[in-house]
Amino acid sequence: MTNVVELRGVSQDFGAGPVVADLDLAVGAGELLALLGPSGCGKSTTLRMIAGYLRPTEGRVFIRGRDATTVAPRRRNIGMVFQSYALFPHLSVAENVAFGLRMRKIGKPERTRRVGEALELVGLGELGDRRPGQLSGGQQQRVALARAVVIEPDVLLLDEPLSNLDARLRVQLRGELARVQRETGLTAVLVTHDQEEALAVSDRIVVLHEGRIAQQGTPAELFEHPRSRFVAQFLGYENVLELPGRGPVAIRPEHVRVEPADGAAAPVLGPVSFDGFVRELTYRGTHTTATVTVALPGGPVSLQGVMSGVSGVSGADGAAGPTLGPGHAARVVLSEPAIVSLLDEPRRPVLEENPV
Amino acid sequence: MIRRRPVLSLLTLVTLAFLLFPILVVVGVALSRGDVLRFPPDGVSLRWFGEALRYQPFTDSLGTSAIVAGAATVIALAVGVPATYALHRRSPRGRRFLLTVFLSPLIVPELVLGFALFQLFLVRAGFDALAALIIGHSVLLLPYAVRVTGASLERADPALEAAAAGLGAGPLRTFFGVTLPVIAPGVLSATILSLLTSFNNVPMSLLLTSRTVQTLPVAMLEYVQTSFTPMIAAVSTLLLLLTVAVAVLAERLVGFQQVFGRSAP
Numbered sequence: 001m002t003n004v005v006e007l008r009g010v011s012q013d014f015g016a017g018p019v020v021a022d023l024d025l026a027v028g029a030g031e032l033l034a035l036l037g038p039s040g041c042g043k044s045t046t047l048r049m050i051a052g053y054l055r056p057t058e059g060r061v062f063i064r065g066r067d068a069t070t071v072a073p074r075r076r077n078i079g080m081v082f083q084s085y086a087l088f089p090h091l092s093v094a095e096n097v098a099f100g101l102r103m104r105k106i107g108k109p110e111r112t113r114r115v116g117e118a119l120e121l122v123g124l125g126e127l128g129d130r131r132p133g134q135l136s137g138g139q140q141q142r143v144a145l146a147r148a149v150v151i152e153p154d155v156l157l158l159d160e161p162l163s164n165l166d167a168r169l170r171v172q173l174r175g176e177l178a179r180v181q182r183e184t185g186l187t188a189v190l191v192t193h194d195q196e197e198a199l200a201v202s203d204r205i206v207v208l209h210e211g212r213i214a215q216q217g218t219p220a221e222l223f224e225h226p227r228s229r230f231v232a233q234f235l236g237y238e239n240v241l242e243l244p245g246r247g248p249v250a251i252r253p254e255h256v257r258v259e260p261a262d263g264a265a266a267p268v269l270g271p272v273s274f275d276g277f278v279r280e281l282t283y284r285g286t287h288t289t290a291t292v293t294v295a296l297p298g299g300p301v302s303l304q305g306v307m308s309g310v311s312g313v314s315g316a317d318g319a320a321g322p323t324l325g326p327g328h329a330a331r332v333v334l335s336e337p338a339i340v341s342l343l344d345e346p347r348r349p350v351l352e353e354n355p356v
Numbered sequence: 357m358i359r360r361r362p363v364l365s366l367l368t369l370v371t372l373a374f375l376l377f378p379i380l381v382v383v384g385v386a387l388s389r390g391d392v393l394r395f396p397p398d399g400v401s402l403r404w405f406g407e408a409l410r411y412q413p414f415t416d417s418l419g420t421s422a423i424v425a426g427a428a429t430v431i432a433l434a435v436g437v438p439a440t441y442a443l444h445r446r447s448p449r450g451r452r453f454l455l456t457v458f459l460s461p462l463i464v465p466e467l468v469l470g471f472a473l474f475q476l477f478l479v480r481a482g483f484d485a486l487a488a489l490i491i492g493h494s495v496l497l498l499p500y501a502v503r504v505t506g507a508s509l510e511r512a513d514p515a516l517e518a519a520a521a522g523l524g525a526g527p528l529r530t531f532f533g534v535t536l537p538v539i540a541p542g543v544l545s546a547t548i549l550s551l552l553t554s555f556n557n558v559p560m561s562l563l564l565t566s567r568t569v570q571t572l573p574v575a576m577l578e579y580v581q582t583s584f585t586p587m588i589a590a591v592s593t594l595l596l597l598l599t600v601a602v603a604v605l606a607e608r609l610v611g612f613q614q615v616f617g618r619s620a621p
Contacts, residue, residue: 051522053518053521053522072521073518073521073522074521074522074523074524074525074526075524076522078522079522080518080519080522082515082518082519083515084513084515086513086515086516086518086519087519088516088519088520088534088537088538089538090537090538090540099520099523099525100523100524103523103524103525103529104524147519147523151523151524
């Protein structure tokens with residue numbers, strides 16, 4: 001497979017230490033790659049270097065095999081969608097979409113046809129005469145998407161395109177985004193801090209942490225097998241602990257059951273479980289989660305799990321057993337198949353006393 | 357309104373009267389039929405308006421004022437707008453210092469600046485008074501061009517220019533096709549402010565005029581030193597009407613923002 005975008009040993013340093021450090025990245029033809037990470041991880045900086053708005057301090061950027069490191073954005077044939085939409089307020093929707101075609105000196109009949117097609121593609125065929133200011137945020141971002149794809153760019157760059165929209169619209173528009181990318185067959189790079197968004201739309205995810213790749217893989221690979229504490233916690237594995245005999249592992253709160261301690265010793269065989277004390281309860285609507293502090297060989301650890309026998313509807317099964325409150329003794333039961341070993345985390349030297 | 361807040365209403369009326377009364381006096385005197393500045397006027401006529409429009413020092417200086425205001429505004433904008441753009445978008449070294457330099461004509465007393473320019477242009481370089489006036493006023497207007505358009509630029513999304521560049525527009529194309537239309541309301545405000553400021557300026561004009569070239573306010577000043585007829589009130593009234601007309605025009609052009617459909621308020 002040919003790589004449409006390739007970064008080789010790319011670094012960016014604004015003077016206060018590297019923001020992106022020695023990054024190698026390849027985006028294949030037709031692929032939708034997500035750059036995922038918290039703010040400050042270097043994902044937007046990486047995108048701006050692909051677009052050409054920033055020149056790497058070190059390393060090379062290749063687009064379709066050509067060295068584009070020093071090529072200005074306007075000569076790169078990129079289609080960029082910004083978080084702020086960045087539509088030209090003084091031009092109509094159709095004129096906005098036509099802007100890139102005009103710059104490419106494409107004649108009026110073809111321009112009109114392609115603008116029409118692009119607006120149809122994003123479902124705004126009727127709104128060509130409106131001004132951006134008359135559209136909703138979601139509609140504006142669709143226009144921005146049409147403006148970026150109409151020029152048939154080598155690569156479509158999406159810089160947090162959904163972050164300014166409210167939650168419902170975000171989910172709806174991300175489906176649209178994935179559909180447009182699929183239908184146009186464009187190679188795309190999506191920058192986002194929203195793991196759910198990355199998981200839902202991308203073919204491959206690259207998780208960035210402090211300017212370096214923490215892990216990459218398909219959404220399923222990443223979600224099911226995070227390799228480090230950072231990636232695990234970023235993907236919602238709230239519990240990271242050192243399991244005696246197994247090294248560092250992670251488990252999601254929904255795979256941890258918290259039940260009242262019945263006084264009997266934890267079973268030696270069977271499910272992995274620990275006894276501890278409830279620190280905090282949080283009502284989540286469909287269930288209640290509990291934070292329980294348990295003593296492990298490496299020291300006390302706080303684990304989050306779902307309270308068993310307590311439904312979200314208060315009083316629905318109040319007779320199900322004793323309820324737990326802060327300070328109460330509780331047992332935490334980890335669902336064995338849901339435990340993920342963090343292969344990239346260094347194992348702490350543990351005294352192999354009594355392996356579970 | 358009046359019944360609900362009597363004290364506030366009264367204060368408002370008093371303030372309005374305080375602001376408007378002198379203007380009413382000037383307009384009243386201007387309509388006088390007599391030969392002396394006096395209020396209330398002796399009868400009503402448009403006599404002094406006719407006299408004023410026939411009085412050559414006024415008509416000549418009106419032309420000079422218009423030329424100076426127009427030319428100085430164009431120069432101030434031509435220098436100030438690109439400078440502001442560079443200062444806001446390119447953030448060069450010494451940005452704060454440069455901004456201060458551009459705004460300094462607001463701080464330096466005008467008489468000092470006027471005298472410096474008088475020495476430089478009229479005495480040393482031997483410029484004629486019209487050129488000296490235009491250059492002097494340009495310097496005076498520069499802060500308006502820089503500050504007012506700068507405020508517009510700060511409100512505008514810098515991603516707009518990045519978007520234009522990404523779509524293939526060169527720097528000039530981006531500036532004239534995207535930046536300038538977006539900051540147009542700011543440029544318009546700067547233009548109106550500049551025209552009015554130049555047109556009403558006295559201290560600098562006073563120093564940069566010659567016997568043959570003077571601006572209207574300077575000519576008026578000279579006139580009142582020797583004569584005391586209602587003609588000066590008539591000219592003042594005309595000047596007032598012109599200013600009001602510009603203000604109304606500006607007010608009308610605020611709808612211009614809606615025409616341009618600025619998404620960011």
